[in-house]
Amino acid sequence: MPTPGSPDCPLEVAIVGSGPSGFYAAEALLRSDKSVRVCMLERLPVPYGLVRSGVAPDHPKLKSSALVYDRIARSENFRFFGNVCVGRDIRVSDLREAHHAVIFAYGASRDRRLGIPGEELSGVHSATQFVGWYNGHPDFRDIRFDLSGESAAIIGQGNVALDVARILTKSVDDLRHTDISAHALDALSESRVREVHIFGRRGPVQAKFTSQELAEFGKIDGLGTIVDPDDLALRPACRIEIEDQTNRNYAKNISLLHQFSQARTGDHRRRLYFHFFRNPASLHGKTRLETVRFNKTRLSGEPFHQVTEDIGETLEFPCQILFRSVGYRGAPLEDLPFDRRSATLAHVDGRLCGAGNHPEYGLYATGWIKRGPSGVIGTNRADSVASVETLLSDLDKLPQHVKPGAEALEAKLKAQRKTAVSFKRWDRIDLAERARGQSAGKPREKFTSIEDMLDACGLSDQAAGA
Amino acid sequence: MTAVVTDNCEGCRFTECVTVCPVACFHAGEEMLYVDAEGCIDCCACVAVCPVQAIYMDGDLPSELSHWLDINRERSAELPVITEQSEPRPTAAAKRSRLGF
Numbered sequence: 001m002p003t004p005g006s007p008d009c010p011l012e013v014a015i016v017g018s019g020p021s022g023f024y025a026a027e028a029l030l031r032s033d034k035s036v037r038v039c040m041l042e043r044l045p046v047p048y049g050l051v052r053s054g055v056a057p058d059h060p061k062l063k064s065s066a067l068v069y070d071r072i073a074r075s076e077n078f079r080f081f082g083n084v085c086v087g088r089d090i091r092v093s094d095l096r097e098a099h100h101a102v103i104f105a106y107g108a109s110r111d112r113r114l115g116i117p118g119e120e121l122s123g124v125h126s127a128t129q130f131v132g133w134y135n136g137h138p139d140f141r142d143i144r145f146d147l148s149g150e151s152a153a154i155i156g157q158g159n160v161a162l163d164v165a166r167i168l169t170k171s172v173d174d175l176r177h178t179d180i181s182a183h184a185l186d187a188l189s190e191s192r193v194r195e196v197h198i199f200g201r202r203g204p205v206q207a208k209f210t211s212q213e214l215a216e217f218g219k220i221d222g223l224g225t226i227v228d229p230d231d232l233a234l235r236p237a238c239r240i241e242i243e244d245q246t247n248r249n250y251a252k253n254i255s256l257l258h259q260f261s262q263a264r265t266g267d268h269r270r271r272l273y274f275h276f277f278r279n280p281a282s283l284h285g286k287t288r289l290e291t292v293r294f295n296k297t298r299l300s301g302e303p304f305h306q307v308t309e310d311i312g313e314t315l316e317f318p319c320q321i322l323f324r325s326v327g328y329r330g331a332p333l334e335d336l337p338f339d340r341r342s343a344t345l346a347h348v349d350g351r352l353c354g355a356g357n358h359p360e361y362g363l364y365a366t367g368w369i370k371r372g373p374s375g376v377i378g379t380n381r382a383d384s385v386a387s388v389e390t391l392l393s394d395l396d397k398l399p400q401h402v403k404p405g406a407e408a409l410e411a412k413l414k415a416q417r418k419t420a421v422s423f424k425r426w427d428r429i430d431l432a433e434r435a436r437g438q439s440a441g442k443p444r445e446k447f448t449s450i451e452d453m454l455d456a457c458g459l460s461d462q463a464a465g466a
Numbered sequence: 467m468t469a470v471v472t473d474n475c476e477g478c479r480f481t482e483c484v485t486v487c488p489v490a491c492f493h494a495g496e497e498m499l500y501v502d503a504e505g506c507i508d509c510c511a512c513v514a515v516c517p518v519q520a521i522y523m524d525g526d527l528p529s530e531l532s533h534w535l536d537i538n539r540e541r542s543a544e545l546p547v548i549t550e551q552s553e554p555r556p557t558a559a560a561k562r563s564r565l566g567f
C-alpha cells in the first residue's frame with residue numbers, strides 16, 4: 001500500500017487560511033523530501049491575512065514578507081483557492097475526503113472583550129475593528145468611527161494599541177501616500193481628536209509593546225508625548241525584571257518612556273498620554289460613551305510573578321471614543337476540538353486532539369489558532385515548521401491510498417456553481433489595486449468589498465450571495 | 467533599519483534566529499551569522515529568540531558594537547543564505563554559560 005508522500009502517492013494537504021502561518025506551513029511541506037501537493041483555501045478573494053489587513057499602512061517594510069509568500073504560491077505543487085469559506089462553501093469533511101491531511105491556519109479574527117458594564121455603548125470599539133477598517137478589510141468597511149470628540153482612549157499596551165494611537169495622531173499628510181484605505185483617510189482628515197490616551201492595567205515595565213514601535217512616537221511631527229514621572233518610579237521587583245538580560249525590550253521601553261516624560265510640553269498639534277496602573281471598571285454615557293471609570297491599581301509580589309490589585313480608588317475619565325486592544329481571539333470551526341479558555345484548537349504538538357486526548361491524525365493547526373494571538377510575523381515560521389514536522393511523522397497513520405486533492409475541491413465547488421479565485425486572478429486584483437493607487441501616489445488602493453475584488457478579476461458572477 | 471548580529475554569536479551560532487526570520491535574510495559563516503540589511507524587514511522576531519542576545523536592531527546598537535553594522539553588510543554579501551536551524555558550534559554551551567545566559 002502506498003504511503004502518502006511517495007511519488008506514486010503524493011501527500012495531498014489542504015491548508016485553511018492564507019496568512020503567514022499558512023504560507024510557512026506550505027513552505028515547510030514543499031521543502032520536505034516528500035512528494036507533496038498543497039491546496040490553500042482563503043475565505044476572502046485576496047491572500048496574506050494580517051500582513052494585508054493587520055500590519056499598519058505606515059509599516060510598509062513589514063508587508064514585504066508577502067514577497068516570500070508570493071514565491072511559495074507560484075510553486076508547481078501549490079494551488080490557491082480564494083473566496084472559499086471553509087464551514088460555508090466547503091466542509092471540513094469535504095477537505096478530509098479530498099486530502100490526506102488538513103492544516104488549520106485561520107488565525108484569530110475575533111477580539112477579546114473587557115467584560116465590563118457599558119461595553120455596548122456607541123463609541124466603544126475594538127482595535128480589531130479599527131485596524132480592519134483603515135486597512136480596507138471588507139468585514140469592517142462600513143463601521144462608523146465618531147472622531148468628532150477631543151479625547152480618545154485606548155485600553156491595552158501592546159503593539160496593536162500603538163498602531164491605533166499612531167493612526168489617530170499622525171497627520172493626514174503623513175498617511176496620504178501609504179496604502180491606508182481612502183475612506184479612512186477621508187474620515188481621519190475630519191478627525192477632531194486632539195488627545196489620545198493609552199491605558200495599561202499594570203506598570204510601564206509590564207507593557208507589551210516593542211521598543212522599536214514605541215520609539216516611533218518620538219518622531220511624529222507635531223506630537224507631544226506625556227508620561228507621568230511618578231509612574232516611572234519602579235518598585236524593586238520591576239527593577240529586577242528590567243535587568244533581565246534575556247530580554248532587553250523592557251529596559252529599552254523604560255528608557256524611552258523616561259525620554260517622553262522629560263520632553264518639553266510645548267505647543268503641539270496633538271498629544272499622546274501613557275497612563276499606567278489603570279484598570280477600566282465601567283463605561284458610562286446616556287446614548288453614547290461619555291466617561292470611563294477606572295480603578296487604580298498597584299503591583300505586588302515577586303519579580304516575574306507580580307500580581308495586580310485594585311487599591312480601592314477610582315477615577316472618572318471623560319472621553320468620546322474608546323478602543324479596546326486587549327488581544328485578538330480565535331473562533332471555533334465546525335466541531336473541531338476547541339479549547340474555549342484559550343480560544344484555540346485543542347492540539348498536541350500541532351496535531352489536533354479530541355476529548356480524552358484522542359489524537360486526530362490528519363488534522364493539524366498552526367499560527368494563532370494553535371498557540372493563541374501572540375508573537376510577530378516571523379514567530380509563525382518556527383511554529384509552522386513544528387506542525388509540519390508532526391504531520392510528516394504521522395504519514396503511516398494517514399489514509400494509505402491516493403487522494404484526489406485539488407481536482408476534488410474543484411468538482412465540489414463546480415457543483416455549487418462556484419469558481420475559486422486562483423492565484424492568477426489574485427494577480428489581476430493586485431494589479432488593479434496598484435493601478436488605482438498610482439494616481440494618488442499610494443502603493444495601492446485596496447478594494448474594500450468582496451464584490452469589487454471579484455469584479456476586478458473577472459468573477460462578478462460569483463458575487464451574488466457572497 | 468535592520469537587525470545586526472554582534473559578537474555574542476561568534477562561537478555560538480545557535481541559529482534560533484533563522485527559524486523565525488520571515489524573509490530568510492540570514493547568511494552563514496562558520497563561526498557566526500550575519501543579517502543582510504537589504505532583505506531585513508525590521509520585524510524584530512530574531513532579537514527576542516537569540517539565546518545569547520547577540521542581535522540588535524541598528525537603532526539600538528550600543529556605540530561599542532556599532533562596527534558590526536558594516537561587518538554584517540560585508541559578510542552577508544559574501545556568504546550563503548541559511549534557512550534552516552543547524553547545530554551550534556562546539557563552543558556554544560560554554561560561551562553561553564560564560565556570558566551569563
